[in-house]
Amino acid sequence: MKVSRELEAFQGRIGYEFRRPELLVRAMTHSSIASDSRPDNQRLEFLGDRVLGLVIAEVLMRDDRAAAEGQLAPRFNAMVRKETCAEVARSVELGSVLKLGKSEQVTGGRRKMALLGDAMEALIAAVYADGGFEPARDMVLRLWGDRVENVEADARDAKTTLQEWAQGRKMKPPKYEVLDRSGPDHAPVFRVVARLDDGTEAEGEAPSKRNAEQAAAKALLEKVSND
Template sequence: MGGARSQPSKIDKLVERIGYRFRSTDLLERALTHASFAVTHRKKPPAGFATGANSDNERLEFLGDRVLGLVVAEELLRRFPDSAEGELAPRFNALVRKETCAEVARSIELGRFLRLGSGEAAAGGRSKTAILGNACEAVIAAIYLDGGIGAARSFILERWQPHFDGIGAMHKDSKSALQEWAQGRGLPPPVYREKARSGPDHAPLFKIEVAIEGYPAQEGEGTSKRAAEQAAADAFMVREVASDRS
């Protein structure tokens, strides 16, 4: 008699959600490993990765961010062949920001599969935007290292599809576009609030939040308040248009 069919493992379930079959899941497991887990569970780095590298996903995140940027830039050039750099830049920033990566991570329920230290897990780490966004970038790097740029591009273009669709509605002046969007729906005007300022006086970095009643607030960063407000408006427009079309 044949043996009972084995149930898919937890990592196999994630592989199905990602839509890419790894030759070895070592890299994927590393991409899921937060620093809080790695400090108490040291593990030898996967074959083919730098010997002596830390066992968490931070180095993969670094690489995945660059792979994501390349694929997004290529796709923007393809979709908007007549757009100037000044029109492409805000679209690019909206697509590669940590919040967008976290939304993609949530779409494949990545938080369920993360390896976190007990303290971070108890603190709600599986739903934190920064942790999810970083892990998503690490997964991109794992796919790239295992299967090359073609495999990574396929994952990104599929999972970022609604976000690419959303940026079609973005304007060079996103603040004005958002104002018109709110007025067209009978909503109160957007409210912008400075959340943080960092960096030296000669090169500050502002973080601005924009809120409209009844909708989740969105954040943006820039080297001036105006630029940060535009980035926040970009993020709001991308999220809401993408939500309307999904």
């Protein structure tokens, strides 16, 4: 199977060339454009989530042999959450090669956190199915890069940190508001804004309200630290 010029360039960005490029095509096919002859990436996403989890768990245990389970768990969650997968997807411009239906295209599907995160997990599974665990592991570690080394900062509870930051400046606790809930019931996407009493605010998206609040708090922390 011959792949498009765009997918050839994408393989260069991820550092892996498929022997069975149909796996790559499937990993980049969203359900909004799928058909009987063009299966979507949902089953690959399911597998990729597990492969990613094994890779991250392995490297976290290797890098800190003294860490207890209670220390490893938040680090692990920070590395495998949908937001992190989407960040990695953006770093390799995955959205540019996603195959989407018209409805998703017009609503900005190539930039949606949930779609990008799902497709990244599907890509990991596609590499695993094409070349085995070692190539999948190598790609994950290459694309996640220094995120793994800096995981301690990413694993902090952003809401607690933001509240402590506000209290230290004699401000009221931050407020959180759900701005939007989209997607099907089995795969919702919440968009939440975190707001300080001086009006400074930032937004976050996630598959749950709780995680969206954490994402918004993290974005607001980054914003106030750069001001």
